[in-house]
Amino acid sequence: MSDLLERLRGRGWRMTAQRRVVAEVLDGDHVHLTADEVHARAVGKLPEISRATVYNTLGELVSLGEILEVSTDRRAKRYDPNAHRPHHHLVCAQCGAIRDVHPTGDPLTDLPDSERFGFTVQDVEVTYRGVCPNCASA
Amino acid sequence: MSDLLERLRGRGWRMTAQRRVVAEVLDGDHVHLTADEVHARAVGKLPEISRATVYNTLGELVSLGEILEVSTDRRAKRYDPNAHRPHHHLVCAQCGAIRDVHPTGDPLTDLPDSERFGFTVQDVEVTYRGVCPNCASA
DNA sequence: GCTTGACTTAGACATTGTCCATTGTAGGAT
DNA sequence: ATCCTACAATGGACAATGTCTAAGTCAAGC
Ligand SMILES: [Mn+2]
Ligand SMILES: [Mn+2]
Ligand SMILES: [Zn+2]
Ligand SMILES: [Zn+2]
Numbered sequence: 001m002s003d004l005l006e007r008l009r010g011r012g013w014r015m016t017a018q019r020r021v022v023a024e025v026l027d028g029d030h031v032h033l034t035a036d037e038v039h040a041r042a043v044g045k046l047p048e049i050s051r052a053t054v055y056n057t058l059g060e061l062v063s064l065g066e067i068l069e070v071s072t073d074r075r076a077k078r079y080d081p082n083a084h085r086p087h088h089h090l091v092c093a094q095c096g097a098i099r100d101v102h103p104t105g106d107p108l109t110d111l112p113d114s115e116r117f118g119f120t121v122q123d124v125e126v127t128y129r130g131v132c133p134n135c136a137s138a
Numbered sequence: 139m140s141d142l143l144e145r146l147r148g149r150g151w152r153m154t155a156q157r158r159v160v161a162e163v164l165d166g167d168h169v170h171l172t173a174d175e176v177h178a179r180a181v182g183k184l185p186e187i188s189r190a191t192v193y194n195t196l197g198e199l200v201s202l203g204e205i206l207e208v209s210t211d212r213r214a215k216r217y218d219p220n221a222h223r224p225h226h227h228l229v230c231a232q233c234g235a236i237r238d239v240h241p242t243g244d245p246l247t248d249l250p251d252s253e254r255f256g257f258t259v260q261d262v263e264v265t266y267r268g269v270c271p272n273c274a275s276a
Numbered sequence: 277g278c279t280t281g282a283c284t285t286a287g288a289c290a291t292t293g294t295c296c297a298t299t300g301t302a303g304g305a306t
Numbered sequence: 307a308t309c310c311t312a313c314a315a316t317g318g319a320c321a322a323t324g325t326c327t328a329a330g331t332c333a334a335g336c
Contacts, residue, residue, distance in 0.1 A: 014282060014333055035324080050285050055324070071212050074293095076323060090249075090257055099255050103248040107264055110241040111228075117237050118271035119228055125265045126245055133256035152302055152313060173293080188316050193293070212324095214292060 004066060011064065021045045022057040026067060026081045032089075032098045034076035072098055072127055088125070092132035101128065142204060149202065159183045160195040164205060164219045170227075170236045172214035210236055210265055226263070230270035239266060 004023050009015055025033070025041045033041070039054040058079055061067045068080040072091045082100060090099045107124045142161050147153055163171070163179045171179070177192040196217055199205045206218040210229045220238060228237045245262045 016283065016333075018284070036322095048285085052286080052325085053284055056284085069212075071209065074207075074209050074215055077212055090253075090255065090259065092257065093260070099257070101249060101253045101255075103245060103253065104250060105243070105248040107241060107245060107248075108266075110243040110245075111239060111266060112242060115228075115239045115241065116268075117228065117239075118274075119230065119237070119266075119268040120274060121228065121266050121268035122231070123267045125267070127263045128246075128249060128257075128259050129261045129263070130254075130257040130259035136256075136258060154302075154314065156315065174291095186316085190294085190317075191315050194314080 008064070008066070013060075017046055018042075018049050018053045019057050021049060022054060022061075026061070026079065028081065030082070030100065032070060032072070032078040032080050034078055036076065038079060070098075072096075088127065090128040090130065092135055093129050094131055094135040097132045097134070146202070146204070151198075155184055156180075156187050156191045157195050159187060160192060160199075164199070164217065166219065168220070168238065170208060170210070170216040170218050172216055174214065176217060208236075210234075226265065228266040228268065230273055231267050232269055232273040235270045235272070 004027075005015070005020065008019075008023070013019065021042045022038060024045065025038050035055055035058055036051075038058065039049070039051055042049045042054060058067070062069050062079075066081075066083060068083045070078045070080050070089060072078065072089050073096065078098070085102075087100045087102050090101045091097070103126065107126055108121065111121065111124075142165075143153070143158065146157075146161070151157065159180045160176060162183065163176050173193055173196055174189075176196065177187070177189055180187050180192060196205070200207055200217075204219075204221060206221045208216045208218050208227060210216065210227050211234065216236070223240075225238045225240050228239045229235070241264065245264055246259065249259065249262075
């Protein structure tokens with residue numbers, strides 16, 4: 001994803017080997033890795049990269065809007081490179097598998113004014129839970 | 139909520155002073171307390187109650203379906219005594235205030251078969267985020 | 277090639293939650 | 307009323323995830 005690296009450089013990011021490998025790990029659209037999973041894969045390419053740097057870099061990418069944080073379970077946050085197209089998530093309650101889903105309709109329009117209590121509603125996050133075909137057949 | 143205590147006793151719950159105070163703390167419908175907040179309030183009524191017991195009791199109440207776990211932020215789980223009426227949550231991004239909301243429509247029907255990937259979808263959790271009137275006026 | 281401020285690092289620390297061995301007790305049996 | 311015992315409570319160790327800091331390193335502009 002030289003696209004991403006170019007955009008980041010354009011924003012004044014100092015390009016280091018560490019940031020490059022983190023961006024490489026997140027390349028591809030259908031992953032939802034935890035910080036430690038990102039770290040493990042980054043170590044494969046750059047053995048001396050530290051946990052703190054991975055956390056820092058992920059946080060920066062989130063601030064820049066290049067990746068999203070998703071919290072589908074109560075364990076670790078997951079980092080989602082699919083920040084371009086709005087979507088929600090379908091999670092297997094047994095194995096934790098995550099799929100991107102695109103429900104029809106807008107949940108925001110389903111929240112009437114009388115149910116907004118004066119809040120300025122900005123965003124909505126929908127998480128579907130169920131059992132994936134793999135777990136169902138086991 | 140002697141209702142709750144009666145129901146629990148009926149299910150063979152051994153009634154201890156600790157369980158009673160935890161149930162008392164959760165009495166009332168519009169609270170979403172963390173385990174440590176429940177513990178702090180329980181200590182006010184029964185100073186020697188331990189953290190482990192509060193965690194155990196909350197876990198049991200969740201298993202029994204008497205309260206719900208909600209994860210509106212990535213910090214601590216919150217415990218919701220409003221397990222009777224299905225609802226979702228509206229959270230202030232600034233102060234963390236939480237309101238129960240009842241959107242119209244069913245998000246489950248908004249997820250077409252083609253977006254289910256063979257999953258058996260069981261449940262959906264919707265979290266609205268925004269700014270509460272209090273924070274907006276500050 | 278220097279210089280310098282931004283970046284990286286290791287590890288201490290914080291928060292939230294779980295686990296376990298020990299001690300205590302609710303509630304039934306006598 | 308007392309005893310028994312299975313179930314519950316306790317404190318503290320441990321685990322998982324994440325944050326912070328002080329010291330060292332280096333990318334990039336001059
Ligand atoms: Mn996604
Ligand atoms: Mn609620
Ligand atoms: Zn599964
Ligand atoms: Zn607020």
